[in-house]
Amino acid sequence: MNIPFLGNRHTKAGGVPPTADPDLLAECEVLRAQAAEEGVVLDDTPASLEALDQLIPRWRDDEETLTWLGTDAGLYLGTVLIRTVPGARWEIRADGEPVVRLTSGREFEVVEAGHDWAASGVPELSQLYAEVAEA
Numbered sequence: 001m002n003i004p005f006l007g008n009r010h011t012k013a014g015g016v017p018p019t020a021d022p023d024l025l026a027e028c029e030v031l032r033a034q035a036a037e038e039g040v041v042l043d044d045t046p047a048s049l050e051a052l053d054q055l056i057p058r059w060r061d062d063e064e065t066l067t068w069l070g071t072d073a074g075l076y077l078g079t080v081l082i083r084t085v086p087g088a089r090w091e092i093r094a095d096g097e098p099v100v101r102l103t104s105g106r107e108f109e110v111v112e113a114g115h116d117w118a119a120s121g122v123p124e125l126s127q128l129y130a131e132v133a134e135a
Contacts, residue, residue, distance in 0.1 A: 020090035020098050026079040031072035034059060042076065044083050046133075049125040052076075057121060066118055074114020077125050081108070085133050100132070108132050 026044070031052075035042050040051045052073070059065045078100045082088045087103035099107045113128050 020092050022079065022082055022090055025075050025090055025098060028072040028076045028079070030065065030068040031076050034069060044080055046080060046084060046126065046129050049077065049080055049129050053121070053124040053126050057118075059118065067115075070115035070118035071111055072114065073117050073125065074109075074111035077114060077128060078108075078110035080129060081110070081132055102132070102135060104135060106135055 028042070032042050035052060035055070038055050040048070040055065042048045042052075059069050075098065078090065078098065081100050082090060085102065088100055090098055091101045091107070092098055097109070098111060100110055101107050113123070113125075116122070117125055117128075
């Protein structure tokens, strides 16, 4: 997925994808607004992922909202990971897809996971976090 606001980025010398601005990726405006409407505070912690998992998915009836919310959910999951898992960081693939890279070298496609969560609720964001955090 090419996220337009990230611009057209190229890999650094040696084929290493550039890192992304964590503050820009953490904005997640649609998700934060939806959560606030339901009284959920997104404080970039694993507990906030659990709270998101408990929301009633009213957004599933609106395709446009579903798409934006899925992207935001993935970016928020990534934000929680990079802020709580030592050494985790954002990288942007050559195709523009933001991924979380762990110190082990494993990449986690958070945006894809966010879309799955928004569309079906499975797997839960908190479950994904736990799986990645222990890797």
